[in-house]
Amino acid sequence: MKVAVFSGNIPSTTFIENLIRNLSSSGVKVLLFGKKFREVKYNENVEVLDTPDSGFSLLFFLAKESVKLIFRDTRLYFRSAGIIFKSDRGLKNNLRELGALLPILNNQPDIFHIQWAKTLQRNPYLFELLKCRFALSLRGAHINYSPINDPALAESYRKYFPAIDGFHAVSEAIAKEAVKYGADIKKINVIYSSVSEKILKNEIAFKKNHGEEIRIISIGRFHWKKGYHYALDAMKILIGKKIKFRYTIVAQGEIPEEILFILNDPDLKKHIELKSGMDHEKLMSEMRSSDMLILPSVEEGIANVVLEAMAAGIPVISTDCGGMKEAVSDGENGILIKVRDPELLAEKISELSHYSYESKSEMILNARKTIAEKFSEQNQKDGFINFYNSILKY
Amino acid sequence: MKIGLVLPDVPQYSETFFNYKIKGLTASGNEVMLFTGKKNTSRKDLNVISAYPVSSSDVITQSLMFLYVILKTLLKSPKRMKKLLNLESKDGKSFPECLKSVYINSHILNEDLDVLHFGFTTMALKRENTASAMNAKMSISFRGYDINIYPLKNPGCYRKVWENTDKVHTISDYLRVKAITEGLPEKTPFMKITPAIDIKNICQANIRENIAEPRILTVGRLNWIKNYETSISAMKLLADKGIKFTYEIIGEGNELERLKFAVYQLGLEERIIFAGKKDHDEVKDKMQNTDIYIQPSYEEGFCVSVLEAQASGLMCIVSDAEGLRENVIDGETGWVVPGRNFRAFQEKICEVIEMKASDRKKISDNARARVEREFNIEDQNNKFREFFETMLNRAN
Structure with a gap:
């Protein structure tokens, strides 16, 4: 089975790179197209067919790929070139576009797996030119909120979703959202992301609470959807209740004005620590030294940090957004709360800090069980193989 | 008296604050010149001089322009140019930086002014020495963005501005207090002049007998500082109670996706x-x-929209942001509730819905009367005149 994992960039985001590794290690031949930013080591099942960006190397590449396709299928070549040069992007961009298309046509994958829904409208001619099955991943913002504010994007979903043979949804919740844009529910497969087995194998350090001070952590880039302003409001409420705590946010990127503004409050500032992005190992140790992880988001696919915390034995409080309730069951393996409610969040933080050793341990063990059963690497691998097989049979 | 007013752009007809200010000063016998960043010929009624363009895209045109402007300034106002270069170099700037400063200030430098007034504090950045170089007094206006937001990402940015400012105009007491925490010397003279409303142009809205199905409004840019998420969450609680309201938000901005x-x-x-x-x-x-x-x-510097809503006699519910507390008198001309607390907003809205029409009318009348009394154009004009006159008298 030859699968093109198409995200446009080589390498791609962490979870797409994980997908590539998982597939290739289960014997799937993976083709990667697009622009290469950096050399990546893959196993022998992965073939990188990147397109040079510009200059002579692009022209040389075009010549080589053109000859190849003319020999294989002259009519297809001229049809493709015709479609590309009909557009008014300008010569340079058209050449780039052709350079991106030719290797795909020359290497004929069995399944062309598009990773980002927003890119559907960028190269719709693929559906016409490429004789293979199409898969599309339904992820986060692309489905959950971008089309709400962008009618043209929503329209492109309605137009191109019918051409897709199979959808991969990262959660049940996002599957439901995609149906609103015309995705056929029968063609949607929910495949959860996975947590590294290493984390599951590590022993849990059951600990008593850190004396009086509650150590709280959140992890994830700065973006309004992460709801950090709600978390900081909750922290203000904790201060008002004279609860001792320390809240660490590990986040990449520039600190937004809104967060700077809230943190301008000297009382609050004392209790908050902002840390910029760090490698995964450090992140895990940062997490392990906390009493709880909170996810104050208003929107998520399923947040991987929550899954990782659950696997590592850190109690979690998560908002009920996106697919979070598919991982967190309130009171059993974690705490699930309504979105956008700082008072409730503050209340639950205080409640969790008073859990007995026994009930905390029970929650942690349940959480780990959930991860082992639903979010294991093996589950994800099997999920994708079955998904692709069902598309090919279809 | 000749006053130079530095603004990013020519004020639109709807920007009443600057329009009234310019009209008022001109009417009392002063000459007002406007210095803008952008070229804009839409207002023939104003005396406008725009800055020379700054673009990095076309190096050759920019260099020629640069040369022309520097030479022109050298010929026209050699003394001022020399003084500006000296002041800038005393501030530790390199020679090319000093020349750049001459370039961006040359449209001002060649005029004869008594006072150079910056309509926004941020407008004074990179122009800290301009007034001194032309032997004019320097004054600045505080607006919400200048003091509440800009220094968050640019801590200490106003140090030079504070050193050179002769007088401050603030639209609320609170903004000055906040500016002091940003380093403004307490002894710098200041005057509070709030925005004003021409109440003759605004009618009192009809107080409906029954507002069980209320029509609710907010006006303002869709920016994080307006905190619409709180009002939207409050609306959710109203909807849960079965109240059939409409809530309209007028304004555009970069938070639309988040809010939608x-x-x-x-x-x-x-x-x-x-x-x-x-x-x-x-x-x-x-x-x-x-x-x-x-x-x-x-947070708000003062918020003209709330003032207009009170002039229209609407039931105003505002957060306890500092600027708004000076704008609305709690329980008298409207209500002030804890900010970022959607439950508090919802509760207050429900209280207002249940008020008798006659009680609402009282609030409406109070609000309108106070606007008429304390935020009228005539007062504003007098205060601006006083602002500039006292500044010059002090100098004499």
């Missing part, structure tokens, strides 16, 4: 309308058909 998502997530698409940008007259008309005005902002 909130409305979608809370299932309020039928009740909340994003009306986009409207001109001043349309906003006035809208206020005539509104019962309750809410302003949930994190």
Whole structure:
């Protein structure tokens, strides 16, 4: 089975790179197209067919790929070139576009797996030119909120979703959202992301609470959807209740004005620590030294940090957004709360800090069980193989 | 007296604050010149000089332009240019930087002024020495953004501005207090002149007998500082109680995606309308058909929209942001509730809905009377005249 994992960039985001590794290690031949930013080591099942960006190397590449396709299928070549040069992007961009298309046509994958829904409208001619099955991943913002504010994007979903043979949804919740844009529910497969087995194998350090001070952590880039302003409001409420705590946010990127503004409050500032992005190992140790992880988001696919915390034995409080309730069951393996409610969040933080050793341990063990059963690497691998097989049979 | 007013752009007809200010000063016998960043010929009635263009795209044109402007300034005002170069170099700038400063200030430097006034504090950045170089007094206006937001990402940015400022105009007491925490010397003379309203142009909205189905409004840019998420969450509680309200938000901005998502997530698409940008007259008309005005902002310098809502006699519910506390008198001309607390907003809205029409009328009358009494154009004009006159007298 030859699968093109198409995200446009080589390498791609962490979870797409994980997908590539998982597939290739289960014997799937993976083709990667697009622009290469950096050399990546893959196993022998992965073939990188990147397109040079510009200059002579692009022209040389075009010549080589053109000859190849003319020999294989002259009519297809001229049809493709015709479609590309009909557009008014300008010569340079058209050449780039052709350079991106030719290797795909020359290497004929069995399944062309598009990773980002927003890119559907960028190269719709693929559906016409490429004789293979199409898969599309339904992820986060692309489905959950971008089309709400962008009618043209929503329209492109309605137009191109019918051409897709199979959808991969990262959660049940996002599957439901995609149906609103015309995705056929029968063609949607929910495949959860996975947590590294290493984390599951590590022993849990059951600990008593850190004396009086509650150590709280959140992890994830700065973006309004992460709801950090709600978390900081909750922290203000904790201060008002004279609860001792320390809240660490590990986040990449520039600190937004809104967060700077809230943190301008000297009382609050004392209790908050902002840390910029760090490698995964450090992140895990940062997490392990906390009493709880909170996810104050208003929107998520399923947040991987929550899954990782659950696997590592850190109690979690998560908002009920996106697919979070598919991982967190309130009171059993974690705490699930309504979105956008700082008072409730503050209340639950205080409640969790008073859990007995026994009930905390029970929650942690349940959480780990959930991860082992639903979010294991093996589950994800099997999920994708079955998904692709069902598309090919279809 | 000749006053130079530095603004980013020519004020639109709807920007009443600057228009009234310019009109008022001119009427009392002063000459007002406007210095703008952008070239804009839309206002023939104003005396406008725009800055020379700064663009990095075309190096050759920019270099020639640079050379021309420097030479022109050298010929026209050699003394001032020399003084500006000296002052800038004393501030530790390199020679090319000093020349650049001459370039961006040359449209001002060649005029004879008594006072150079910066309409926004941020406008004074990179122009800290301009007034001194031309032997004019320097004054600045504080607006919300200048003091509340800009220094967050640029700590200490006003150090040189504070050193050179002869007088400060603040639109609220609070902004000056905040500026002092940003390093403004307490002894710097200041005057509080709030925005004003021409109440003759605004009618009192009809107080409906029954507002069980209230029409609610907020006007303002869709920016994080306006904190619309709080009002939207409050609307969710109202909807849960079965109240059939409409909530209209007038304004545009970069938070639309975030806010539309909130409305979608809370299932309020039928009740909340994003009306986009409207001109001043349309906003006035809208206020005539509104019962309750809410302003949930994190922070405001003062907020003219709330003043207009009170002039229209609407029931105003505002957050306890400092600027708003000076704008609305709690329980008398409206209500002040804890900011970022959607439950508090919802409770207050419900209270207002249940008030008798006669009690609402009292609040409406109070609000309108106070605007007429304390925020009228005549006072504003007198105060601005006084602002500039006392500054010059002090100098003499």
